[in-house]
Amino acid sequence: MAEEEKKKNKDIEAVVNIYTSFNNTIAHVTDMSGKTLAKVTGGQVTKHDRLKANPTIAMFIAKRISEIIKELGINSLYVRIRAKTGNPAPGPGAHAIIKSLSRDGFKILNILDTTRTARGGPKKKGGRRGRRP
Numbered sequence: 001m002a003e004e005e006k007k008k009n010k011d012i013e014a015v016v017n018i019y020t021s022f023n024n025t026i027a028h029v030t031d032m033s034g035k036t037l038a039k040v041t042g043g044q045v046t047k048h049d050r051l052k053a054n055p056t057i058a059m060f061i062a063k064r065i066s067e068i069i070k071e072l073g074i075n076s077l078y079v080r081i082r083a084k085t086g087n088p089a090p091g092p093g094a095h096a097i098i099k100s101l102s103r104d105g106f107k108i109l110n111i112l113d114t115t116r117t118a119r120g121g122p123k124k125k126g127g128r129r130g131r132r133p
Contacts, residue, residue, distance in 0.1 A: 011076040011107065014069060017114075018098075020091030021084045024052045027061050027097055029069055038068040042093070058093030062100035069106075076107045085116040086124070 014037060019026040029038040042052030045060045079098055083090040090113075102108050118124075 012072070012074045013076045013078065013109070014072075014074045015078045015080060016065070016097075016101070017080045017082065018090075018094050019082045020053065020058075020094045021087075022053055022091050023049075025058050025061060025091060025093035025097070027065055029065055037072060037074075038065050040064045053091050053093055055092050055096035058096035059100045061093070062097045062104070065097075066101060066104040066106065070104075075105070076109055077101060078109050079111045080114045081111065082113075083115045086118050087115065090115070 013032055015030050015032065017028040017030065025042045027040050028036065030036055040061045042057050042061065046052060046057050051057050081090050081094045098108065098111065
């Protein structure tokens with residue numbers, strides 16, 4: 001009897017990879033070995049291109065993900081946030097996804113920023129004075 005209770009209380013963990021640029025938000029849930037469990041993007045939630053990177057749309061993305069992974073019995077999450085390479089901050093959807101998932105009852109064990117940094121390679125597009133309107 002005691003062993004059955006231990007199995008019920010055991011946390012099943014997953015990794016939520018959130019990629020947020022200023023044009024889109026992608027949330028990809030994998031198990032600990034890297035096998036995909038769920039993937040939801042801004043384009044699957046809204047048909048408006050301008051809204052894909054919106055915090056409100058990010059909440060809907062989180063809602064869809066939570067429905068899928070609750071069925072699988074997952075209750076603990078590691079979060080990895082990634083912004084576009086070279087950007088100092090992630091897009092507007094990252095914080096909204098984390099907040100929604102924690103509100104849905106998931107235990108967030110760790111939040112990690114995995115944004116890649118350029119270490120001098122090919123020249124960035126946009127010219128010497130950057131992109132101007």
